[in-house]
Amino acid sequence: MNTWSWPVTKRIGFTTSLPVEVLYAAGHTPIDLNNIFLSMDSSELIHKAELFGFPRTLCSWIKGNFSAALSTQLDEVIGIVQGDCSNTNSLLEMIKEEGIPVYRFSFPSLRDYHQLDLEIQALESHYEVSRKQTLEVKARLDQIRAKLVYLDELTWLQRKVSGKENHLWLVNSSDFQGNPDQFERELDEFLYQARQRDELPTRIRIGYLGVPPIFRDIYDSISDLGGDVLFNEVQRQFSMPFLKQDIVDQYLVYTYPYTAFDRLKDIQQQIVKRDLHAIISYTQSFCHLQIDNLLLRKHINLPFLTLEGDQPEKMDSRTILRLESFFEVHS
Numbered sequence: 001m002n003t004w005s006w007p008v009t010k011r012i013g014f015t016t017s018l019p020v021e022v023l024y025a026a027g028h029t030p031i032d033l034n035n036i037f038l039s040m041d042s043s044e045l046i047h048k049a050e051l052f053g054f055p056r057t058l059c060s061w062i063k064g065n066f067s068a069a070l071s072t073q074l075d076e077v078i079g080i081v082q083g084d085c086s087n088t089n090s091l092l093e094m095i096k097e098e099g100i101p102v103y104r105f106s107f108p109s110l111r112d113y114h115q116l117d118l119e120i121q122a123l124e125s126h127y128e129v130s131r132k133q134t135l136e137v138k139a140r141l142d143q144i145r146a147k148l149v150y151l152d153e154l155t156w157l158q159r160k161v162s163g164k165e166n167h168l169w170l171v172n173s174s175d176f177q178g179n180p181d182q183f184e185r186e187l188d189e190f191l192y193q194a195r196q197r198d199e200l201p202t203r204i205r206i207g208y209l210g211v212p213p214i215f216r217d218i219y220d221s222i223s224d225l226g227g228d229v230l231f232n233e234v235q236r237q238f239s240m241p242f243l244k245q246d247i248v249d250q251y252l253v254y255t256y257p258y259t260a261f262d263r264l265k266d267i268q269q270q271i272v273k274r275d276l277h278a279i280i281s282y283t284q285s286f287c288h289l290q291i292d293n294l295l296l297r298k299h300i301n302l303p304f305l306t307l308e309g310d311q312p313e314k315m316d317s318r319t320i321l322r323l324e325s326f327f328e329v330h331s
């Protein structure tokens, strides 16, 4: 097994996927604040942010990211101020106000190679690494990403891995949980176990679109109702499954930071490839991506259910009822 030496000097939080290769090349530990938020007492973190004055009518992920940043002894926070969330600039100002240095990273809205190259160069310059060092780390991380591509195939093709397991592995690949070697060891063990399983029965083949759910039980509920999630759109994007050699190309084919139509192209390809029967599109309360969801809904010619979540909790009775009705009509 190839291993990389990961000298750790700083803990760097970030608000959504970005070229983590640069941070690892600099010897730092990247920490996805969203994953920290969900792994801690999420309701308490939201409450703490509201005590700081964050409004009730603001996305819970933003409040969670703020409190997570303050709770995890970070040396710096990188905010993705273009290509993710319209609230990130203000979030960064609040984090800076609490004494944590911040850095702004942007995905170019026009998906332009040169612009993105300049952004990555600026990130490399900030963390004092060369492109050669970045690419060396990328080659190592791509070995792990190739295993995640296989895990994804075990989900939709060989039916040995559930949609919930797929979600958890792919979403955690945004930062490799701060330790790629450890992540890979656990992944190898999981893949070994999964290969021994009997094939899962395939029922209604579901595509899950949108940001990772804040609901704790959405995958279990879909499964209980007879659906199998065989495609996790954004989580798969976080795992950088295209394995491009060039780092700029990798973050150009990554669809999440760009337009709804960039996402749609990838979704349409996967609908055909995975023979999906229906779509469940998750949106977060008070999120601008609800507007993109209108376009996805309009252009996807499959049964399409939009679910909206707000707090990190189990699904409420109204949402469960909507899910039940959807499966009753389409099973």
Ligand code: SF4
Binding pocket: 059, 060, 061, 062, 084, 085, 086, 087, 211, 284, 286, 287, 288, 289
């Ligand atoms: S769910 Fe939407 S509003 Fe909330 S942090 Fe993500 S992009 Fe921003």
